[in-house]
Amino acid sequence: MKEKTIVCISCYYKGYDFMDEMKKLGNKIILVTSENLKEKNWPWHAVDEVFYMPEIKPSVWNLDHLIQGFSHLMKTRKVDAVIALDDYDVEKAALIRETFRIPGMGQTTHRYFRDKLAMRQKAKDSGINVPEFSAVFNDQEVKDFTEKVPAPWVLKPRSEASASGIKKLKTQEELWEALEKLGEERHLFLLESFKPGDVYHVDSLTFNKEIVFTSASKYLAPPMQVSHEGGVFRTKTLGRYSEEFKALEEANAKVLSNFGLINGATHTEFIRGKEDGKWYFLETSSRVGGAHIPDLVEASSNINIWREWAKIEDALLKGTHYEVSKPTGYYSGLIVALIKDLTPNYKDFECEEVVKFLPIDYHVGIVYKSKDSVIVQERLDYAAEKIHAEMLNVLPPKDKPSS
16 A cells, blocks of 8 residues: 655654554654754654754744745645644644645644633533633633632643643632733633542543543642642553543543544543542543653553554555554553652662663653552552652753653
């Protein structure tokens, strides 16, 4: 079958397995990435051509220049698909698809997977539980919201990946001060009721509107807490037959069908309210989860989400059928933390449940798996205590998150 040309867009270093798999399936890969990522270990054996974009600020490119560059590229190459490898690239890819009429998610649907205000409104209109929220365009609307919904509230950027840029506010004074500070950027935020509870993530694959694979996990420290206070990021998969898994699988399916997702990988977050035990939708994204979540998913299920996503895109381009393998039923756990040393000494963490030690500079990163959920929890607890006591380095959050 004739090779197809796939343009992968990424302003962050990720998607190695995706490009490697796409190449194996007999396609041509063009990578468009940020200039400052030239030295990264991209799968050069799989990349046929690469183009670099200067960053105006972290993750931000001049979109007019991107379109001009793409127009030049299109003169001599027929592009069959445009793939966003990172959350920050979803709108870039949607803009290119709409401008050059390339099939795939356009700008209307992409907003439901990128703009937190659009996704909350869509969820609410679709009868999906969401924490109470309000746009912050209008002073009176904000005032009405704060009188109706008790503090604390959270002020969130509408299109930041992960938990960066979120402010928790306890009083009206704090809120107005924060809005004042935002100045011209105020419209880029939304206000939401702060719901205490456990946060979960669902990572899934969809082919022709059918969800073909679902993995559900529970964060053992909320991402917002790790992002704001530093500390240890931990998450653990749920048993496929547990009540929590079934509830999340159902909630995730409702979100994706209502949001109009047709194909690809998604990472969706929910919170289970502490006070009422109800499931609330937090956010979704049409990409593979970050922060090494694919390693966690693969350890428990033997499904590599990046590679399966590549197979889905390949099947769509070539009009062939796609089927995912049956997942294995292990429990897995992931722990990642910022440490003082460039490379950690993993000697004290070695045990039979370790699947891999993740090679990330100035971080400790471990993936565990076992048939027994309790053992995974014990390993994660032991590692967290040891890291806290001996290795942890707490820094203010960076501008650019990695999830």
